[in-house]
Amino acid sequence: MSPSRIMYWKIEDIWIFYVLAALATVIFLTGLAVHIRVWKKSAGCLDIPFSKKGLKRTILDTFSGRRILQGEISAGIMHLLLFWGFLSLFIGTSILSVHHYVISFLKGTAYLVFSLSMEVGGIMLLAGTIWALIRRYIQCVPRLEKRLEDVLVSVWLLLAVFSGFILEGLRLACHQPSWGAWSFAGQWMGGLFSPSMAEAFYPSFWWGHAFLTLSLIAVIPFTKLFHIMGAPVSIYTRESVSPVIPDIKDGPGEFNMEFNLGDLIFFDSCMRCGRCVASCPSAGAGEPFSPRDFIQAMRRGLWQKHFPSGDIRFLTRHEESKMDESFWYCTTCRACLEVCPIYGAAFEAIIRKRASAMEDGVRVPKLLNQTLEKIFNYDNPWESSRRQRGAWAKGLDLVDLTKKGAKAELCYFVGCTTSFDDTAQGMARSVSKILQIAGVSFGILGKKEPCCGDIARHLGELGLFTEQMDNCLELFNKYGITQIMTSSPHCFHTFRNEYLKAPFKVRHYTMVLRELIDQGKLFFKKGIKADVTYHDPCYLGRYNRIFDEPRQIIRMIPGVRLVEMGHHGADSLCCGGGGGRMWQDLDGDAKMGEVRIREAEATGAQILITACPLCRIMLEDARKATGLNETLQVMDLNELVLQALEGADAQKNSNPDKNGIYSYKEKQK
Amino acid sequence: MKKIRIIVCAKQIPDPEAPLSDVSVDAENKEIVVDAPQVINPFDENALEAAIQLKEDTDAKITVLSMGKKVSDTVLRKTLAAGADELILLEDNAFEKLDSHSVACVLADAIRKIDKYDLVLTGRQAGDWDSGQVGLILGEMLSLPCISLARDIRIADGSVAVKKTHPEGYERVRARMPALVTVSNEVGELRYISRTRMLKMLRGAASISSWNSEDFDVACESLMKAEVVELLSPSDMGRDCRFIEGATADEQAEKLAAVFMELR
Amino acid sequence: MNEVLILGEVRAGSLDKHTLELLNIGKNLASDLDGGLFVVLIGDGLLAAAKEALSYGPDKVFKVEHALLNNFNADFWLESLEQAVKQINPKILLMSHSFIGMELGPRLACRLDTRLTTDCIDLSINPARGPGEDGLLLRTKPVSGGNAISVFKCQGVPQMATLRANVYKPAKTADSQGEIVDMAPEIDESIVRVESLEIVKEDVIALDKADVVIAGGAGLGDEDGFEILEDLTRVLNKSFNNVMIGCSRVAVDKGWISPDHQVGLTGTIISPDIYVAVGISGAIQHLVGMVQSKKIIAINPDSGCNMFKVADYGVVEDYETIIPLLAKKLEELS
Ligand SMILES: Cc1cc2nc3c(=O)[nH]c(=O)nc-3n(C[C@H](O)[C@H](O)[C@H](O)COP(=O)(O)OP(=O)(O)OC[C@H]3O[C@@H](n4cnc5c(N)ncnc54)[C@H](O)[C@@H]3O)c2cc1C
Numbered sequence A: 001m002s003p004s005r006i007m008y009w010k011i012e013d014i015w016i017f018y019v020l021a022a023l024a025t026v027i028f029l030t031g032l033a034v035h036i037r038v039w040k041k042s043a044g045c046l047d048i049p050f051s052k053k054g055l056k057r058t059i060l061d062t063f064s065g066r067r068i069l070q071g072e073i074s075a076g077i078m079h080l081l082l083f084w085g086f087l088s089l090f091i092g093t094s095i096l097s098v099h100h101y102v103i104s105f106l107k108g109t110a111y112l113v114f115s116l117s118m119e120v121g122g123i124m125l126l127a128g129t130i131w132a133l134i135r136r137y138i139q140c141v142p143r144l145e146k147r148l149e150d151v152l153v154s155v156w157l158l159l160a161v162f163s164g165f166i167l168e169g170l171r172l173a174c175h176q177p178s179w180g181a182w183s184f185a186g187q188w189m190g191g192l193f194s195p196s197m198a199e200a201f202y203p204s205f206w207w208g209h210a211f212l213t214l215s216l217i218a219v220i221p222f223t224k225l226f227h228i229m230g231a232p233v234s235i236y237t238r239e240s241v242s243p244v245i246p247d248i249k250d251g252p253g254e255f256n257m258e259f260n261l262g263d264l265i266f267f268d269s270c271m272r273c274g275r276c277v278a279s280c281p282s283a284g285a286g287e288p289f290s291p292r293d294f295i296q297a298m299r300r301g302l303w304q305k306h307f308p309s310g311d312i313r314f315l316t317r318h319e320e321s322k323m324d325e326s327f328w329y330c331t332t333c334r335a336c337l338e339v340c341p342i343y344g345a346a347f348e349a350i351i352r353k354r355a356s357a358m359e360d361g362v363r364v365p366k367l368l369n370q371t372l373e374k375i376f377n378y379d380n381p382w383e384s385s386r387r388q389r390g391a392w393a394k395g396l397d398l399v400d401l402t403k404k405g406a407k408a409e410l411c412y413f414v415g416c417t418t419s420f421d422d423t424a425q426g427m428a429r430s431v432s433k434i435l436q437i438a439g440v441s442f443g444i445l446g447k448k449e450p451c452c453g454d455i456a457r458h459l460g461e462l463g464l465f466t467e468q469m470d471n472c473l474e475l476f477n478k479y480g481i482t483q484i485m486t487s488s489p490h491c492f493h494t495f496r497n498e499y500l501k502a503p504f505k506v507r508h509y510t511m512v513l514r515e516l517i518d519q520g521k522l523f524f525k526k527g528i529k530a531d532v533t534y535h536d537p538c539y540l541g542r543y544n545r546i547f548d549e550p551r552q553i554i555r556m557i558p559g560v561r562l563v564e565m566g567h568h569g570a571d572s573l574c575c576g577g578g579g580g581r582m583w584q585d586l587d588g589d590a591k592m593g594e595v596r597i598r599e600a601e602a603t604g605a606q607i608l609i610t611a612c613p614l615c616r617i618m619l620e621d622a623r624k625a626t627g628l629n630e631t632l633q634v635m636d637l638n639e640l641v642l643q644a645l646e647g648a649d650a651q652k653n654s655n656p657d658k659n660g661i662y663s664y665k666e667k668q669k
Numbered sequence B: 001m002k003k004i005r006i007i008v009c010a011k012q013i014p015d016p017e018a019p020l021s022d023v024s025v026d027a028e029n030k031e032i033v034v035d036a037p038q039v040i041n042p043f044d045e046n047a048l049e050a051a052i053q054l055k056e057d058t059d060a061k062i063t064v065l066s067m068g069k070k071v072s073d074t075v076l077r078k079t080l081a082a083g084a085d086e087l088i089l090l091e092d093n094a095f096e097k098l099d100s101h102s103v104a105c106v107l108a109d110a111i112r113k114i115d116k117y118d119l120v121l122t123g124r125q126a127g128d129w130d131s132g133q134v135g136l137i138l139g140e141m142l143s144l145p146c147i148s149l150a151r152d153i154r155i156a157d158g159s160v161a162v163k164k165t166h167p168e169g170y171e172r173v174r175a176r177m178p179a180l181v182t183v184s185n186e187v188g189e190l191r192y193i194s195r196t197r198m199l200k201m202l203r204g205a206a207s208i209s210s211w212n213s214e215d216f217d218v219a220c221e222s223l224m225k226a227e228v229v230e231l232l233s234p235s236d237m238g239r240d241c242r243f244i245e246g247a248t249a250d251e252q253a254e255k256l257a258a259v260f261m262e263l264r
Numbered sequence C: 001m002n003e004v005l006i007l008g009e010v011r012a013g014s015l016d017k018h019t020l021e022l023l024n025i026g027k028n029l030a031s032d033l034d035g036g037l038f039v040v041l042i043g044d045g046l047l048a049a050a051k052e053a054l055s056y057g058p059d060k061v062f063k064v065e066h067a068l069l070n071n072f073n074a075d076f077w078l079e080s081l082e083q084a085v086k087q088i089n090p091k092i093l094l095m096s097h098s099f100i101g102m103e104l105g106p107r108l109a110c111r112l113d114t115r116l117t118t119d120c121i122d123l124s125i126n127p128a129r130g131p132g133e134d135g136l137l138l139r140t141k142p143v144s145g146g147n148a149i150s151v152f153k154c155q156g157v158p159q160m161a162t163l164r165a166n167v168y169k170p171a172k173t174a175d176s177q178g179e180i181v182d183m184a185p186e187i188d189e190s191i192v193r194v195e196s197l198e199i200v201k202e203d204v205i206a207l208d209k210a211d212v213v214i215a216g217g218a219g220l221g222d223e224d225g226f227e228i229l230e231d232l233t234r235v236l237n238k239s240f241n242n243v244m245i246g247c248s249r250v251a252v253d254k255g256w257i258s259p260d261h262q263v264g265l266t267g268t269i270i271s272p273d274i275y276v277a278v279g280i281s282g283a284i285q286h287l288v289g290m291v292q293s294k295k296i297i298a299i300n301p302d303s304g305c306n307m308f309k310v311a312d313y314g315v316v317e318d319y320e321t322i323i324p325l326l327a328k329k330l331e332e333l334s
């Protein structure tokens, strides 16, 4: 007898099975349809434009699980086991149906290969499930929650696979086929039963296994397992739906839809893996906010609004949906997007949520209310006056591009914070001096410089943002400005990526410095002997992928050694100043800046370098708050560069070593 | 329940938050020159917020009254964007620089023309002249029960219940409507009005009427201007600050402690 | 009728401190006018207070007494005051810019069809110029949050003003030859239109009674900052009477401290012997509340901040460093 399987051995009333299978399929498909319907209802449409890039990414991510592996190898392998185990069993079962109903071909070697793959698939799934349970309940990985749904779904899966093995074992125990070794796990399992016992138990286990697997399939759309279907769609739709910036010229009222289709699919597919929580600086500082909770609250809100019987995930439906003010906590640092397996941009959804809070007005915290009024009236969030905007430049002899006849190639866009804040003003002065040393023809906009709109944009005051964008464009046009350099990564990002059109070239000053060095216009004669560490500003690094330029510049300064913090590059930790957080009084256990400065301290560096006025202020503040005054200095990159070009005053007394390098330690004394 | 009609008096003033450096005194013309945009007096915004909160709880109609020689509706439309139903601008050359009594007179006549109302709200004072009179005089002129310095306002059964600031805490008071209440900042800041909402209000049709002295019966015998005899810059508040220095904070503290002992 | 009438306020049986300030300025005005100085007191059981008032040398003290006037109720008081003023018919009527004065002043002015100037810091008599102008009151008052000082002149009888607290020195006792005049107002329950249900006492402090005020602002960073200030207060209490905690409006807005501690335009206006501004930048609305203090000490790491421009002593330092050290040194010294 050639190896094969007897289908429905000892199973009577097989029609019951057919009914159950049909029922499971119907439930599954209905669930799926309900999801799609809710997406459509809440987004108003289901337009998902075709994208080759999206398709490629979806396939790669889904089958290789690379996104998950990247973050945490252990989780990645676990997921691969589950994914491939589940997939092979699913495909195997389908093949078996084809074999039974269409053409029978699973005989001999074909059957043996099939049987072996099923065996391996089953073992993978079993191992994956057990591993998942261990990670969640024994290892207690902090980002994993322990909700009813989590335990139920895993145990369900475990039972389904396990019962399959027992079933196989019973079958093999009775039949004792010669090819039994191909199903080694089942055979081992079969050894536990006597043939008569096996024969007696077989039917009930068969039905049990059938019931567990069919119900598991049916329940997919109704639990977090829905991500099996949703995640690929979410990965695909990322980027295909662009951010909403209202065109207020056509009259407002574009806001009746809070979220776009991409957001909704993302909410619906989030499986609560918590990677975003682990990377979120706000949650990390112990603030009462977590992107996952926000996403889940939005997901529940979505269902409550558009589905008559509320949340489709029946196991979590009784959790209250916290639609509170926690969305003001997000600094829009983008760290969560770096790690989310389904490319969920929690912060973008948060900005849209803020936008709707702006529209109803009542939920805007007082301080933000005042700040936005100030930005509107005075074009800056700091002072109720425009007058002092250019005051930092006193004595520097800079060109004011708004004066008659003034001309320069490059417009230095200083930005609000750099213009008004005492600490940050130093950055404006030092970068100006560097440009002067390099002989660059540049000018500033003085009193007339407007706000770029970053704060309004990321606080969700999109109408104000649009007005500011128009103001800026008009001003640049009026004074014929085509080349812009900014101090702040926020202005840089806003001009470069958020403006609907940008008929000018914008660079962050780190890019300009790098070019000047390359052109030989700047060279470091002096050198500084110090260990420094570099804090990547979110809007320079994660948003604009400028990780290397600043590091290259730092490395070029003779004597400086760059040491990295635990979190750096795309993984950098936010200082806590972005997304309008600077103008809010929200608190957690620690300040985000303090968490960051501790990390900098741990590197043993004497200087913490950053390249953003907000980081500069937040980190300086944190340094004071943590009492690290003696050990660590916070500097902006251009302040360090200027020191290396000029030799800091304090260093004049000390002698350079034989290489002409001043020791930083000495300067500290 | 019957609709409650609320009248809020709101004044347009130069932004009182403008820094000292942007304010100058023109002694010759006896005018204060403030280089700052016009805004709604913050306490009047508080009054408006109180009215909107009442409207959220009960069926209410809010009418905003604003008076001046020239009133900018771009500033005052904010009240409509915030939730007021109707804006009445009282504009006339004769309404320039009036004293508090005359301002109250004009407002009282306008309110008499409006005729039906349950509650009149004003800010406790305005950030330009800091007088704090108009509200209370208005109440007297209209023979209304007057409640000042409200920090919480509720309406029930034809009465208004108010928590008013009191030197020892607060006092709970109640009066039959119609009544007049002056509002203090404790009721809360006016909700944020987004630019889109504001622009919609600026571009769209809005319920705004403009009355001059002929449109309503300004019965005051004669309106009086506030007579400014002299306008001065504040006497130099500056003092010569002696900075207490020291090599260490400890030394500074020591010197500062000595100062305290000296002053004892 | 060249009399100056002042509305006296009684607190816990004796004259309020600011009434003494009124008595002082009233006396000056009365002598400029060559007229008498009258005091009117409202309440019930005022004899002791009336006698006390007499000791400052006014010509008459009117004692308006009625059982209904026991506690301040604006409706009863206004009616009684109106009757009294109509009877006395003074040329000038002054009140404190107090809780009572702020409420009664405008309403009474309306009833008497005259003009009131509130929150004055100086009052003088206009040297007669135009016809009918003699004896008009010149009212000096900060406007625009204190950014300018305006001198107003108004028509109407009586000439009315409310006086800002702590600007004038309190009157000194003088020979008392004056008399106490009893007045019985005609009032009854029916005139009340605003019903007082209860007064909810909050733990409020009388900042204007303080000799030393330690005030904290946004620079404290959080609520705990006030604990550091409390520690200093405790030490200072050994050397000074009445040391209290004040604050800027930002500290109130943030919910770190209750509003009764607020100094400034919309808080309390004070002039203690020593005012210590900790982490307060010196916005004009805050300055108006404390700039009259005898000595001002500012603690702020920002050497450019406005507070140093009005301060006598300055320490450019983080308060968390300096205040505990200061408390320690003071402890050693006292
Ligand atoms: C109509 C109106 C009425 C107002 N009425 C009042 C009023 O009655 N009273 C009032 O106070 N305000 C009032 N304001 C508000 C006023 O304009 C200011 O906003 C307020 O006074 C500022 O408070 P602040 O100085 O505490 O805060 P900020 O201006 O924020 O100043 C904080 C200061 O703390 C310093 N600082 C920071 N860190 C430290 C540290 N570690 N140690 C020491 N110092 C530090 C900073 O350098 C800064 O100077 C009013 C405003 C308006 C429009």
Ligand code: SF4
Residues within 6 Å of the ligand: A276, A279, A280, A281, A282, A283, A290, A291, A329, A330, A331, A332, A333, A334, A335, A336, A337, A346, A347, A574
């Ligand atoms: S953007 Fe940053 S702060 Fe906001 S939710 Fe994501 S990780 Fe948290």
Ligand code: SF4
Residues within 6 Å of the ligand: A269, A270, A271, A272, A273, A274, A275, A276, A277, A291, A292, A295, A339, A340, A341, A342, A344, A346
């Ligand atoms: S948002 Fe993304 S990273 Fe966060 S829990 Fe959901 S799936 Fe995971």
